[in-house]
Amino acid sequence: MKRWLGALIGIGFLALLWWHRPAGQEVPKQAAIREPSEDVVRCRVCHASQSEEFLTTGHALALRLAHDPEVLSRFAGKTVSVGQPAVSFRFWEESGTLWNANEKSGVKTQVHWMFGSGHHGMTPVVVAKNRYGEDEGPDLHVSWYRPHGLALTMGHEPVLTADPDSLGSLNNASDTKQCFKCHTTELTRKGRGIETANLLPGVLCSKCHANAKEHAEKMHGGETASSSFDDWKSLSPIQSVDRCGECHRSPTAFKPEQIQPENRALTRFASVGLPLSRCFQFQKTRQLSDGTARRLDCLTCHDPHRPMTTDPQHYNNVCRDCHSRPDSQDSDCPKQIITSDCVGCHMPKVRMNAPVSFTDHWIRVRSASENAASAEPTSATPTAPK
Numbered sequence: 001m002k003r004w005l006g007a008l009i010g011i012g013f014l015a016l017l018w019w020h021r022p023a024g025q026e027v028p029k030q031a032a033i034r035e036p037s038e039d040v041v042r043c044r045v046c047h048a049s050q051s052e053e054f055l056t057t058g059h060a061l062a063l064r065l066a067h068d069p070e071v072l073s074r075f076a077g078k079t080v081s082v083g084q085p086a087v088s089f090r091f092w093e094e095s096g097t098l099w100n101a102n103e104k105s106g107v108k109t110q111v112h113w114m115f116g117s118g119h120h121g122m123t124p125v126v127v128a129k130n131r132y133g134e135d136e137g138p139d140l141h142v143s144w145y146r147p148h149g150l151a152l153t154m155g156h157e158p159v160l161t162a163d164p165d166s167l168g169s170l171n172n173a174s175d176t177k178q179c180f181k182c183h184t185t186e187l188t189r190k191g192r193g194i195e196t197a198n199l200l201p202g203v204l205c206s207k208c209h210a211n212a213k214e215h216a217e218k219m220h221g222g223e224t225a226s227s228s229f230d231d232w233k234s235l236s237p238i239q240s241v242d243r244c245g246e247c248h249r250s251p252t253a254f255k256p257e258q259i260q261p262e263n264r265a266l267t268r269f270a271s272v273g274l275p276l277s278r279c280f281q282f283q284k285t286r287q288l289s290d291g292t293a294r295r296l297d298c299l300t301c302h303d304p305h306r307p308m309t310t311d312p313q314h315y316n317n318v319c320r321d322c323h324s325r326p327d328s329q330d331s332d333c334p335k336q337i338i339t340s341d342c343v344g345c346h347m348p349k350v351r352m353n354a355p356v357s358f359t360d361h362w363i364r365v366r367s368a369s370e371n372a373a374s375a376e377p378t379s380a381t382p383t384a385p386k
């Protein structure tokens with residue numbers, strides 16, 4: 001009798017397990033998207049030096065599917081408590097897809113997209129069709145930051161009391177489209193939504209070099225002159241900065257009263273800060289030995305074809321070009337000699353309201369209190385007006 005009952009309970013338990021089997025068995029993987037390498041192979045034959053390291057840059061990895069193995073390794077199997085009062089969020093892998101649950105409310109979702117390369121951070125984004133067939137969805141409350149790991153997403157309110165049951169902060173369809181526009185190279189529409197299968201993720205060669213595809217075809221066809229081909233080199237410093245600023249933001253995206261040294265949230269937007277610097281505004285006054293003006297724009301310090309260097313000497317050498325004194329260890333700095341760490345004092349890293357810092361590109365003399373403040377999390381929300 002006991003054994004019979006035992007068997008029945010056993011069968012019941014198995015049935016219950018079957019009933020509660022992970023719903024994920026039925027969940028299809030996120031539709032495939034195109035590979036960033038697709039764009040690079042078009043150019044690699046003729047431009048090996050620009051192409052060889054490109055696929056490891058933040059630009060190339062700016063958007064991925066959430067089931068990318070590197071992404072899964074950072075999220076799956078991890079639980080973290082964030083906000084006040086603390087709410088616990090859990091990530092797990094189910095049939096090769098990434099899931100997230102709010103352990104307080106039990107609300108859960110499959111994660112579709114991962115924004116950000118992880119060089120600084122990555123934020124999971126969920127996208128679903130709204131009733132008009134447009135794509136929209138939240139970016140989740142929990143992101144991954146280097147080297148810290150999982151934490152409350154930058155810009156999200158630490159006080160989750162307004163909606164402690166939620167998984168993230170909803171972006172409407174227009175904001176969602178904007179996210180994809182800056183983090184992709186090709187984005188086409190299907191009806192009112194995004195055509196996922198045709199999406200080319202990341203900021204790739206042909207995003208920065210308009211008409212690059214046509215150029216590649218012509219060059220393959222044996223042409224030698226690419227006269228109609230877009231040329232960054234003909235741009236003035238401010239035009240060039242504004243081109244990068246199409247994504248890194250330009251001062252026109254802010255109200256004048258927001259453009260203040262006290263607004264530490266500005267630090268996130270390099271192309272807003274740099275043009276405010278006297279170095280940038282008076283760059284023409286510094287000349288090379290042949291009498292031509294020195295040039296200061298993003299490309300003076302960053303090569304968009306290679307991973308960003310974190311060696312301060314690379315950047316300090318740029319300062320030295322303009323601020324050294326002939327035959328002397330002195331510099332234009334009344335405080336420090338020419339071999340000192342210029343960027344450490346004049347371009348410090350500023351802590352955001354997440355465990356991540358950005359470099360202040362507004363090169364200037366900073367007060368001691370300003371420097372001390374840089375190490376503290378800023379309460380200002382580092383988002384730009386849409």
Ligand code: HEC
Nearest residue numbers: 042043046205206209212213216219220224225226229231
């Ligand atoms: C079959 C060889 C070939 C291929 C493929 C090719 N290019 Fe070029 N490209 C050249 C040559 C040769 C030049 C320099 C001659 C010129 O400027 O007319 C050039 C010049 C350029 C320049 C500089 C333009 C300027 O005005 O200074 C850029 C930028 C460029 N290519 C980007 C690309 C990108 C991006 C791709 C891939 C989508 C690509 N190229 C594919 C041969 C090629």
Ligand code: HEC
Nearest residue numbers: 058059062116117118119182183203244247298302304308
């Ligand atoms: C189409 C949008 C877009 C344009 C145009 C663009 N960027 Fe970016 N950039 C991004 C995004 C998105 C990231 C974040 C990538 C990540 O998550 O690491 C980024 C990251 C960077 C980084 C940090 C890379 C790292 O590995 O940490 C540098 C430096 C940078 N951009 C410089 C530039 C410069 C210089 C230009 C102009 C020549 C430029 N960007 C143009 C979108 C853009």
Ligand code: HEC
Nearest residue numbers: 115116117120121122123139171178179182246247248268
């Ligand atoms: C105007 C262009 C633009 C839009 C719109 C945009 N991004 Fe970005 N994104 C960037 C640039 C540039 C960077 C690199 C510098 C930075 O962090 O601002 C970046 C970086 C990131 C990063 C890496 C972490 C970091 O801060 O460096 C994440 C994650 C991210 N964006 C997510 C999003 C999400 C989610 C949306 C939509 C809600 C979005 N972005 C909308 C341009 C954009």
Ligand code: HEC
Nearest residue numbers: 040043047050051054059203204205208232233299304305
């Ligand atoms: C974030 C924007 C960006 C991306 C992405 C990008 N480039 Fe460029 N590229 C530039 C800029 C800006 C210049 C001008 C450099 C200068 O004036 O010093 C340039 C210059 C070039 C040149 C001219 C030679 C030179 O170095 O001045 C070639 C060729 C080129 N890029 C090819 C490529 C290829 C191939 C890829 C993809 C593997 C690529 N670019 C990706 C921004 C970009």
Ligand code: HEC
Nearest residue numbers: 278279282283286294295296318319322342343346364365
């Ligand atoms: C292209 C040349 C150039 C480069 C590169 C350059 N500067 Fe300057 N910098 C200038 C000029 C010109 C001024 C204005 C001098 C004046 O006010 O007479 C200036 C001013 C400054 C000031 C004073 C700013 C203020 O608001 O009072 C500081 C600090 C400074 N530079 C630091 C740096 C550092 C640090 C670097 C490297 C990260 C750098 N500069 C790179 C040209 C340059």
Ligand code: HEC
Nearest residue numbers: 241244248270271274297298300301310315318343358359
């Ligand atoms: C005078 C040199 C200099 C110039 C010019 C410059 N940067 Fe930077 N940039 C830096 C330094 C230094 C870092 C920090 C590198 C590190 O992490 O060690 C940095 C980092 C970045 C990052 C990574 C996130 C961060 O803030 O740490 C982005 C994005 C970026 N720069 C974009 C730009 C853009 C866009 C421009 C043009 C408007 C630009 N930079 C011009 C020196 C420069």
Ligand code: HEC
Nearest residue numbers: 319323331332333334335336337338339340341342345365
């Ligand atoms: C330890 C921090 C520190 C370092 C490192 C440093 N500076 Fe300064 N710098 C300052 C301070 C503080 C001032 C303001 C001095 C004053 O007004 O008396 C200043 C002022 C300046 C000025 C403005 C001078 C003027 O006439 O108004 C320039 C230009 C400058 N620094 C350039 C540099 C360069 C280039 C380097 C690297 C070789 C450098 N600094 C390294 C702290 C530093």
